[in-house]
Amino acid sequence: MFQKILIANRGEIAVRIIRACREMGIQTVAVYSEADKEALHTMLADEAVCIGPAASAESYLDMERILSACVTMKADAIHPGFGFLSENARFAELCEKCNIRFIGPSAEIINKMGNKSEARKTMIQAGVPVVPGSKEPVFTAEEGLKIAKEVGFPVMIKASSGGGGKGMRVSRSEEDFEANFRNAQMESIKGFSDHTMYIERFVENPRHIEFQILADHFGNVIHLGERDCSIQRRHQKVLEEAPSAAISESLRTEMGATAVRAAKAVGYENAGTIEFLLDKNQNYYFMEMNTRIQVEHPVTEAVTDMDLIKEQIRIAAGEPISVKQEDVKIVGHAIECRINAENPEKNFMPCPGVITELHLPGGRGVRVDTAVYHHYKIPANYDSMILKLIVHDKDRESAIAKMRSALGELVIEGIETNLDFQYQILSEPDFEAGNVDTDYISTHFPEYCK
Amino acid sequence: MLKNMFKKTYTKIDTKYRAPEKEIEQDETPEESPQVPAGLWKKCNKCGKPIYTEDVRANFYICPKCGGYFRVKAYRRIEMVADVGTFEEWDQEMEISNPLDFPGYEKKLEAAREKTKLNEAIVTGRVQIGGYPAVIGVCDARFLMSSMGHNVGEKITRAVERATEEKVPVILFACSGGARMQEGMISLMQMAKTSAALKRHHDAGQLFVSVLTDPTTGGVTASFAMLGDIILAEPGALIGFAGPRVIEQTIGQKLPEGFQKAEFLLEHGFIDKIVKREEMKETLAQILKLHGGVKMEETAEKNIEEEAKVVDKVGSMIRSAWDSVLLSRKSDRLVASDYINALFDDFMEFHGDRYYKDDGAVIGGIASFHGIPVTVIGQEKGKTTKENIFRNFGMPSPDGYRKALRLMKQAETFGRPIICFVDTPGAFCGIEAEERGQGEAIARNLFEMSALKVPVLSIVIGEGGSGGALAMAVANEVWMMEHAIYSVLSPEGFASILWKDSKRASEAAKVMKITAKELKELGMIEQVIPEEEPASLETLPVIKEILDQKMQKFMEIWGQMDGDALAASRYDRFRHY
Numbered sequence A: 001m002f003q004k005i006l007i008a009n010r011g012e013i014a015v016r017i018i019r020a021c022r023e024m025g026i027q028t029v030a031v032y033s034e035a036d037k038e039a040l041h042t043m044l045a046d047e048a049v050c051i052g053p054a055a056s057a058e059s060y061l062d063m064e065r066i067l068s069a070c071v072t073m074k075a076d077a078i079h080p081g082f083g084f085l086s087e088n089a090r091f092a093e094l095c096e097k098c099n100i101r102f103i104g105p106s107a108e109i110i111n112k113m114g115n116k117s118e119a120r121k122t123m124i125q126a127g128v129p130v131v132p133g134s135k136e137p138v139f140t141a142e143e144g145l146k147i148a149k150e151v152g153f154p155v156m157i158k159a160s161s162g163g164g165g166k167g168m169r170v171s172r173s174e175e176d177f178e179a180n181f182r183n184a185q186m187e188s189i190k191g192f193s194d195h196t197m198y199i200e201r202f203v204e205n206p207r208h209i210e211f212q213i214l215a216d217h218f219g220n221v222i223h224l225g226e227r228d229c230s231i232q233r234r235h236q237k238v239l240e241e242a243p244s245a246a247i248s249e250s251l252r253t254e255m256g257a258t259a260v261r262a263a264k265a266v267g268y269e270n271a272g273t274i275e276f277l278l279d280k281n282q283n284y285y286f287m288e289m290n291t292r293i294q295v296e297h298p299v300t301e302a303v304t305d306m307d308l309i310k311e312q313i314r315i316a317a318g319e320p321i322s323v324k325q326e327d328v329k330i331v332g333h334a335i336e337c338r339i340n341a342e343n344p345e346k347n348f349m350p351c352p353g354v355i356t357e358l359h360l361p362g363g364r365g366v367r368v369d370t371a372v373y374h375h376y377k378i379p380a381n382y383d384s385m386i387l388k389l390i391v392h393d394k395d396r397e398s399a400i401a402k403m404r405s406a407l408g409e410l411v412i413e414g415i416e417t418n419l420d421f422q423y424q425i426l427s428e429p430d431f432e433a434g435n436v437d438t439d440y441i442s443t444h445f446p447e448y449c450k
Numbered sequence B: 001m002l003k004n005m006f007k008k009t010y011t012k013i014d015t016k017y018r019a020p021e022k023e024i025e026q027d028e029t030p031e032e033s034p035q036v037p038a039g040l041w042k043k044c045n046k047c048g049k050p051i052y053t054e055d056v057r058a059n060f061y062i063c064p065k066c067g068g069y070f071r072v073k074a075y076r077r078i079e080m081v082a083d084v085g086t087f088e089e090w091d092q093e094m095e096i097s098n099p100l101d102f103p104g105y106e107k108k109l110e111a112a113r114e115k116t117k118l119n120e121a122i123v124t125g126r127v128q129i130g131g132y133p134a135v136i137g138v139c140d141a142r143f144l145m146s147s148m149g150h151n152v153g154e155k156i157t158r159a160v161e162r163a164t165e166e167k168v169p170v171i172l173f174a175c176s177g178g179a180r181m182q183e184g185m186i187s188l189m190q191m192a193k194t195s196a197a198l199k200r201h202h203d204a205g206q207l208f209v210s211v212l213t214d215p216t217t218g219g220v221t222a223s224f225a226m227l228g229d230i231i232l233a234e235p236g237a238l239i240g241f242a243g244p245r246v247i248e249q250t251i252g253q254k255l256p257e258g259f260q261k262a263e264f265l266l267e268h269g270f271i272d273k274i275v276k277r278e279e280m281k282e283t284l285a286q287i288l289k290l291h292g293g294v295k296m297e298e299t300a301e302k303n304i305e306e307e308a309k310v311v312d313k314v315g316s317m318i319r320s321a322w323d324s325v326l327l328s329r330k331s332d333r334l335v336a337s338d339y340i341n342a343l344f345d346d347f348m349e350f351h352g353d354r355y356y357k358d359d360g361a362v363i364g365g366i367a368s369f370h371g372i373p374v375t376v377i378g379q380e381k382g383k384t385t386k387e388n389i390f391r392n393f394g395m396p397s398p399d400g401y402r403k404a405l406r407l408m409k410q411a412e413t414f415g416r417p418i419i420c421f422v423d424t425p426g427a428f429c430g431i432e433a434e435e436r437g438q439g440e441a442i443a444r445n446l447f448e449m450s451a452l453k454v455p456v457l458s459i460v461i462g463e464g465g466s467g468g469a470l471a472m473a474v475a476n477e478v479w480m481m482e483h484a485i486y487s488v489l490s491p492e493g494f495a496s497i498l499w500k501d502s503k504r505a506s507e508a509a510k511v512m513k514i515t516a517k518e519l520k521e522l523g524m525i526e527q528v529i530p531e532e533e534p535a536s537l538e539t540l541p542v543i544k545e546i547l548d549q550k551m552q553k554f555m556e557i558w559g560q561m562d563g564d565a566l567a568a569s570r571y572d573r574f575r576h577y
Helices: A011-024 A040-044 A061-071 A090-095 A107-114 A117-124 A143-152 A173-194 A249-265 A295-305 A308-316 A396-409 A419-427 A440-444 B021-026 B053-058 B074-081 B105-116 B150-166 B183-204 B244-251 B263-268 B279-288 B302-312 B321-329 B336-343 B385-388 B398-413 B431-435 B437-451 B466-470 B492-500 B504-511 B518-520 B540-558 B563-575
Strands: A004-008 A027-033 A047-052 A078-080 A153-162 A166-171 A197-201 A207-215 A221-233 A237-242 A269-276 A284-290 A333-340 A358-361 A365-368 A385-393 A410-415 B042-044 B051-052 B088-090 B124-130 B133-140 B169-177 B206-218 B232-233 B345-349 B364-370 B372-379 B418-424 B456-465 B479-483 B485-487 B525-529
Touching: A004 A011, A004 A061, A004 B321, A011 A040, A011 A308, A011 A365, A011 A385, A027 A040, A027 A061, A027 B244, A027 B466, A047 A061, A047 A410, A061 A090, A061 B051, A078 A308, A078 B485, A090 A107, A107 A117, A107 A284, A117 A237, A117 A249, A143 A153, A143 A173, A143 A197, A143 B492, A153 A173, A166 A173, A173 A197, A173 A440, A173 B051, A207 A249, A207 A284, A207 A295, A207 A308, A221 A295, A221 B021, A237 A419, A249 A269, A249 A284, A249 B244, A295 A308, A295 A333, A295 A385, A295 B088, A333 A396, A333 A419, A333 B232, A365 B124, A385 A396, A396 A419, A396 B088, A419 A440, B042 B053, B051 B053, B053 B150, B074 B124, B074 B133, B088 B150, B105 B124, B105 B183, B124 B279, B133 B150, B150 B169, B150 B183, B183 B206, B206 B279, B232 B263, B232 B279, B244 B492, B279 B345, B321 B456, B336 B364, B336 B372, B336 B456, B336 B540, B364 B398, B372 B398, B398 B418, B398 B540, B418 B466, B456 B466, B479 B518, B492 B504, B518 B525
Parallel strands: A004 A027, A004 A078, A027 A047, B133 B169, B169 B206, B206 B232, B372 B418, B418 B456, B456 B479, B456 B485, B479 B525
Antiparallel strands: A153 A166, A153 A197, A207 A221, A207 A269, A221 A237, A237 A333, A269 A284, A333 A385, A358 A410, A365 A385, B042 B051, B088 B124, B124 B133, B345 B364, B364 B372
16 A cells, blocks of 8 residues: 555545545645645645746646655555546656556556547447447538438537537438538638548437446456536536436446456556447437546545545555446435536636635535635636535435535535525426436526526 | 744654555565656757757657757658658668869768768658658758758659650759858769759659748758749748858848848748648648649539529629729729639639749749649738738739739749739839839730740639739639629829819710729720629628539630640730730
């Protein structure tokens, strides 16, 4: 087991990792930027090293400085958290070269999963369902229609160089295909001077379902059930829950097995997440694999009664996973709300500043992961997520009630937050009924989505 | 502070798991503590930041942090531009030459050979770049600062002579401190020797591309490095005759920021183009391609028949002469670069007059028209106010005309047709323009253009302002866009001189006969290019089609004539006025 771990991150996740290390009797080294001198992770760690100015590129993203700090402080492993260098293959590779254990998968696997088309190929080979579509680019409406018929309508017509909705059209039938294809292609030619198109099945109103997996050095791979992260704003997750209201026990078993197969196919090691799109007819398609710990990992921890960070550390130290698949039991229901320093009224503009008043909720089944404290000054340089509120209760209804109560008790003064917005989400009848998909926020809160 | 209140982690609890004894033995590699292995990083000598050695190698020896360029070893440079496995080295073994019996020189050479594993400061040979053959020479600064002594001069000269003989282009990557002092006068003679070889190569109609890298100074700058038909440079490279330190000591002044850098030379007209290292191979390949004399593609002939129909539409909307004047100056009117981008492939802009400056009002370079390499030159007004200012509203300075002429002479050397786009209110009138000889520059163009031995086509696309326009319109054929004007003077000027009232410009426009239609009737131009709707980005596709067809026909007719006939025909065209 490691003697000392350096945490190459900041904010609540750095604090979360330091806590796990403390519990395991492992010493911790925090790295911090000049803006984070008074951050909680800096103070809570046994040792702390300043690695540069506030700008991430010169501190939390500066591999040389972090590795130098690690060598100087004689830490034998680095936990990258999420964001920053967590999915940077080069960093993982450099750690290895410097004889430092990177708590996560190997550089090779990070690379493999980071490359979308290669990941897709690997998954097809492993028999994991992917969104059906053209493997080769298409250039004419005739070719496109042939493929559209093969994959089945509705289809998404996508420009190879497209982005931000440009060069994208949904075609629902043979009749409107040609017009849509031409429009999308024209847009692409005008916008990107490129007429290369792809056709794939359009997954309508999907849910975002992801499976947590753990894999160790001994080839053991288990899944810890799913998380439903459908509540998103501009592809940013806002609220997550486990288990998903849309997934039956048998579907969980099936998708879990698929996720395990996917992880095995790439020879995965450590904690990872397989993301799927789930349509209304319970068809699911592989989207991507995240090769790091996720923000929303606490909901899985709550329903499985496991500590994922500790598992990560153990696996990286060459130990086996602490449980077997058959011992994993999903108990009750957990919800996580991400509290961000942002103003929903002003298009969710980040609102850094000083916290003048703070009260954190508590009680049975309430967990707060945060790095803020009374009078803490939130720096403007980093992500606006400042707190995660996680509740766990016997079923979804109770969990929603508990979350509402806890949100009601949470007081953060001095800055704007999305606390009320979260409260509104939880109060919608559709949410209560479990009718959510990735368009939930844009359809239920159009006033916030201008 | 909270910091002092938190209890530290002192005890080690460890986990319940104990690895089986056997496995520990298997994995019992001597555990090393974390450390950064030597050579994993080096320090950038530009920004001082640590950089990952592999990154530098993979990134064309450019610092990933500050973008600074490191010097490159000769063989690595060749690897970076040559097609894999195509390099064949010449004159690898040269005997040490010490013409002055300079004491210690041989020892120094031996040491340099030992250090660099090179025989001399330059590597020469044959390569292919993008499939096109070339003779290449690359200086290596590690070898006595790549100074030019007998062996360096000899290797270059041999390579050039062989290239001339085999009719292959030459590419030299220059990087040098100058002449090799230890070889005295012999070293000085290398400047003359290499230059003479390049002159023969040039006279044989063969291409020489010089690539200047950091640093190119002294006798190398004053000989082969500056003689390229096309001179490229790497960003930020120091290029000069006298070194900056010598200049500072001589004049007793501090030199300005950026002095003698590649960008400075570009601005002063001595470099055609600054090329980033990662784009060097592609750029060289394109240059070689455009100097390879590719045959014209079979283009859709059916289009030519349709042409008649299109042409009939000329003047479908009757407009007054004054309307044309206003249209020719309209801010959304197509400018030269619009035509260039629409009509040609692979346009590569070249800069500078090789005397003093690069004039923004004239753009020019090489491109491909249906597979035929051509030289394209245009008077450019720009589109936005910022561009207008940079382009001086399309009013060329003498440097602009000299750049145009330089590119035309270059076209003549390589037998490329020339297409000029004329669009200027007139040659720039200002102090500097007179100081540098505006009149001389225009006159020189009329003089030289009259005898160019390649087809010349000039198209007046907007304003054809007097001598400033004519200096790019001594062509075999002159065409005008329907709403372009071509005049000896602006209608305003005309009205104010003749009638002492510039407000009567619209009247003047009528009597001056300056519209395309009138000039066609007068026999001043060969063709009017119809603008059913006034030329703008919307109508560009239609105009492009028409011009494309007509230009193909032009190439077909004039492309078959020999050089003397072309010059004679041009002479006659202007003789009869």
